[in-house]
Each structure stands twice: as structure tokens, then as C-alpha cells.
Amino acid sequence: MPQQVLTDTVRVAIHSPDAIVRAGLVSYLRNDRRTREVPPDRIGEADVVVVAVDVADASSLDLLTGLCDKPEARFAMVVGKRWQADVAAAVDLGVRAVLWRDSFSPETFIRTLLTVTEGGGSLPADLQGTLMEQVSRTQREVLSPRGLTASGVSPREVDVLRLVAEGEELSEIATRLSYSERTVKYILYGLMKRLHLRNRAHAVSYGIRTGLI
Template structure:
């Protein structure tokens, strides 16, 4: 039986051993920490929401390997979805209610499915996210927020007149991540430019 390597990362280090224990239910799966992602066929990322640390981890995975990513999270905006697709995420599951069987099935599916292009991944994840919200999150009073905390932080910095490099430094993001967030935010909300984005933030009470 071939050994399949899965890199694991979480915003909560105590979660990592638990996820590794779940993966051991399949003898062909071998769990490694994120620094071993270069040799991994898949990656498992767990976080309450998409923070700067999560973005950095996804960027690191995308840069170091072609691993297909299964993302466990309870908050995911449209902008997060597009970023996730660009970084190799092929499946998203609700962290708070996912079962062991669902998690293992998602990891095995990720390992067996040919890697789709980013546009196809985005379409797949959008459909999957809608099913997750409708069937699992909404009945429990959970859901995806229209404006993520990192989007609010970015809008505040835009209002202060910071450019892309300065925002990346302030938020500890890569410049690529900042550009992706801005692009996704403008596309989702129908904003024309950064000035329009700041005006939106003021009207919506972010500033």
C-alpha cells in the first residue's frame, strides 16, 4: 500500500495532534507538520476564520508544493473563497460540526481527484460552501460573514492612505495577498476603485 503524506497546520497547535490522530484511522495516510509540505500530496488546514496567519500558511503551501488542501473553518467570505482556490484548496468543511468520517472522506477525495484549475476550484468550492451553509451552519445559527475581520482591517488602512506594500507590512501579509483581498472585495461588492472601497467602509460603519 502506497503511503500518502498529508501536511497539517492549525492556528491552534493543540488541534494538530487531534487531526493527526484522525488521519491514522487510514493506515495509508502519514501526517507531517507544515514544514514537510514539500513532500506532501495533500494538506489539512484548520482555523476558526481566515486570518493573516492562515493566508501565510496557504501561501506557503502553494509556494512549496502542489498539495491539494482541505480547509476546516467556520467563517469564509467570497474573497476568502477565491484566495483559497488560488492556493490549492479543493474542499472546505465547517470546523465546528465536521465529523471524523466527513474529514477522512474529504482528505481521500482530495488525494484521488486530479487538481482542477483555479476557476474550476472556485466554482466547486462555491457550490460546496452553499451546501455547507444551508445544511450545516444555518440550522446551528452559524454562517459566513459578509465582511471578514481582515477585510475590515484592510479598509481601515486604505482609509489612512497606505499603499499595498505598507498594508502588507502592517497586516503581516504578502503584497500578493493584499492585492487578492482588494480585488476580491471590489468584485464581490461592486466597488470601482480604492476610493469607492473607503466610501463603502464609511457607509457600512467599518470606519
């Protein structure tokens, strides 16, 4: 994802059922010229929505959609006690950062918001580990049996795409991979159709951009 260059203050909306927690987070914003608070009734204008909860669970994730249903919404969650939600589902919903409520300073809070606005993220080490395990399990139990990787591209599609990027003709690719030329065409055009890639150059560009090749 390309980074967003900050040219103005970061607009932040804060949601918390605890008035004291909310007041503390708002004070961090007001004491830093890089951020400003967005009122709750204008939450859709926020660059980042901060959601503070005691326990992050399935109902917390439902809350995110209810607060701001923009596809590009970015959330930072401040969690007081424990995390019980599906980490991958949280990321899919736009959660880009998680902070444990009792373990960050005002500067860390502001820096995290800036990072999220720039397109980055910040998860505690234990949640990163959980997310990696979820991705690994998905690869092992769902994708691998279907011959796919986490990118949705199969190893043989990657092989063909890499050789196309090297300038090989389809006949040369077929020889190198011990496929028929017809099979190479089937692999390449199947990939292009599935990922809505216009031509071979677009396919190569996609492969480079996503780190496949």
C-alpha cells in the same frame, strides 16, 4: 483534471496554531490506514496540506503560500468560526476542500482528503454559492464587455471551432456564419495562437476536452 489513482497511503501535513485541534486531526490520520502524517519540516512531501484556522480571511490565504509554494499544492481548510476570505482566490491558491470544524466526523475528514488527492474537491454549499456568484460577476462585469466567456473563448470562436470539429471547410464555415473566409481564418488562428494550439486537430481536441464543443 485526470484523477490520480491511489496506490499508497495519502501523505497529509497538518498546520494549526491550536495544539488541541491539531492533535485531534492527527489522531484521525493515525487511526486510518489510508493516511499518514507528514512532519511539519517535510510539508513539501505532502499530498494534501490541512490548514486549520478559526477565521479564514486574507491572512489565512497568505499563510497557504508561506506553508507550501509548490504550484501543484493542494490544501484542505478546517474552519472553526467563519469564512471571510475571497473564495475564488482561495481556489486559485490550491484550496480544494473546506470543512467546518464542528460539523464533520473522522470518516468525513479522511474521505475528503482522499477526494482531494484524487483531484476532486468539496466546498460547503454556502461557499459554492459565493464562488458561483464571483464567477458570474466576473463574466458579467469583465469578460462579457470584451466578448469573452469564463473560458476566455468568445462565442464566435466557439461557433467556428464547433464547425471545424464537424469537418467543415473554412469556406463552408464562412457561408454558414455569414463571415468572409478571411474573417474565419482570423478567428481560428487567433484562437490557436492565444491558447498555444498547434493545429486544427489540437484546437478541436482542446474544445472537446474543455467542454466548449
